[in-house]
Amino acid sequence: MHPVEITDGVYWTGAQDPDLRIFDVIMHAPRGTTYNSYLVQGKQRNALIDVVKASFTGPFLENLGRLIDPASLDYVVVNHTEPDHSGALAAVIETTGSAQLVCAKNARRFVEGLLNRDVGPMQVNEGDELDLGDRKLRFIIAPFLHWPDTMFTYLEPDGILFTCDFLGAHYADERLFNDQVDDYSHEFRYYFDIIMRPFKSYVLEALDKIEALDITMICPSHGPILREKVDYYLRCYRDWASQPTPDAEKRLLVFYASSYGNTARLGEEIAAGAREAGMSVGIFDLNATKPEAVVDAIEAADAVAVGSLTINGDAVKPVWDLLSSLATLNLRGKVAASFGSFGWSGEAPKFIAQRLGDLKMKVLGEPVRAQLVPTAEDLAACRDLGRQIGQAVAAKT
Numbered sequence: 001m002h003p004v005e006i007t008d009g010v011y012w013t014g015a016q017d018p019d020l021r022i023f024d025v026i027m028h029a030p031r032g033t034t035y036n037s038y039l040v041q042g043k044q045r046n047a048l049i050d051v052v053k054a055s056f057t058g059p060f061l062e063n064l065g066r067l068i069d070p071a072s073l074d075y076v077v078v079n080h081t082e083p084d085h086s087g088a089l090a091a092v093i094e095t096t097g098s099a100q101l102v103c104a105k106n107a108r109r110f111v112e113g114l115l116n117r118d119v120g121p122m123q124v125n126e127g128d129e130l131d132l133g134d135r136k137l138r139f140i141i142a143p144f145l146h147w148p149d150t151m152f153t154y155l156e157p158d159g160i161l162f163t164c165d166f167l168g169a170h171y172a173d174e175r176l177f178n179d180q181v182d183d184y185s186h187e188f189r190y191y192f193d194i195i196m197r198p199f200k201s202y203v204l205e206a207l208d209k210i211e212a213l214d215i216t217m218i219c220p221s222h223g224p225i226l227r228e229k230v231d232y233y234l235r236c237y238r239d240w241a242s243q244p245t246p247d248a249e250k251r252l253l254v255f256y257a258s259s260y261g262n263t264a265r266l267g268e269e270i271a272a273g274a275r276e277a278g279m280s281v282g283i284f285d286l287n288a289t290k291p292e293a294v295v296d297a298i299e300a301a302d303a304v305a306v307g308s309l310t311i312n313g314d315a316v317k318p319v320w321d322l323l324s325s326l327a328t329l330n331l332r333g334k335v336a337a338s339f340g341s342f343g344w345s346g347e348a349p350k351f352i353a354q355r356l357g358d359l360k361m362k363v364l365g366e367p368v369r370a371q372l373v374p375t376a377e378d379l380a381a382c383r384d385l386g387r388q389i390g391q392a393v394a395a396k397t
């Protein structure tokens with residue numbers, strides 16, 4: 001796709017990747033994606049904002065050459081160094097010769113890691129400006145959206161905000177603008193859930209920083225450019241990133257996978273102990289529960305207990321499917337426990353506990369394990385674990 005002038009002297013010069021179906025291993029992309037790059041031409045200087053994935057380097061440089069002599073490029077602004085936006089950076093630096101790379105301070109180590117050499121990037125701080133002549137770029141440091149390096153670039157007087165991943169979506173459409181493409185609200189929300197949701201507090205901080213700006217257009221680096229209902233999209237992010245009002249009632253969610261009902265029995269006893277400690281409890285059989293249906297509930301819960309039988313020395317797939325779905329949630333400090341019945345080895349509860357700990361949850365004591373049919377002692381240990389969960393949750397408040 002050739003470059004498109006999105007307003008006087010500002011060009012989309014990215015790449016469309018409509019056939020992509022899985023992004024970064026973790027995301028479905030049924031409508032493909034785009035790697036948006038933008039060229040801003042000032043009266044005296046020009047700047048390229050973000051580049052594209054390495055595999056699109058050839059067409060990208062060709063397109064850039066349609067707009068300017070690459071040797072005349074003054075600045076390459078790197079809002080984010082993840083390779084889908086910086087894979088072509090080495091080739092761009094080489095082709096343009098003397099262009100100055102511009103990035104946030106936090107991005108320098110990533111830039112060096114990408115290029116394996118020090119290109120002496122200009123490291124900008126909050127509010128720093130680059131004068132392009134008749135227009136200027138102002139930098140807004142917006143870390144952890146979703147890497148430590150991220151920043152926004154604001155073009156004055158045009159009022160265009162370049163946000164890289166923030167407010168983006170995996171959605172390829174050559175019509176480019178949100179008022180021209182079909183409804184992509186599902187992709188917009190899915191992108192937030194997977195990429196921005198773990199960083200809700202940073203999302204809110206960034207929204208506060210840009211609240212006073214006069215924004216006419218938002219140019220993210222994936223998906224459509226937002227030039228209509230800009231406030232609506234900003235409001236969506238604010239709503240989604242705002243913490244849910246905590247329930248007065250503390251809540252435990254118990255998940256289990258069980259072949260013969262033994263692990264289920266342990267889970268029920270943990271639930272009973274937690275209820276005795278004043279908690280409300282939800283119990284889910286993972287053989288009949290899709291992880292995506294419960295992630296919101298997990299994020300809102302105060303505690304989680306996960307149980308699995310052991311097969312071939314491991315927890316079973318429905319359990320791992322759940323655990324691998326939790327990486328995008330902020331679970332730090334949530335109370336957690338694991339349990340499971342087993343035949344002769346019983347490693348599953350230990351592996352589950354490790355994973356819950358890796359997710360920064362506060363894992364209580366040793367996992368409860370029961371060989372085959374739980375004994376009265378096993379059930380008592382589970383009931384006690386449920387009470388401990390209740391007490392640990394109460395101690396946090």
Ligand code: FEO
Pocket residue numbers: 080082083084085146165221222
């Ligand atoms: Fe689209 Fe974080 O890269």
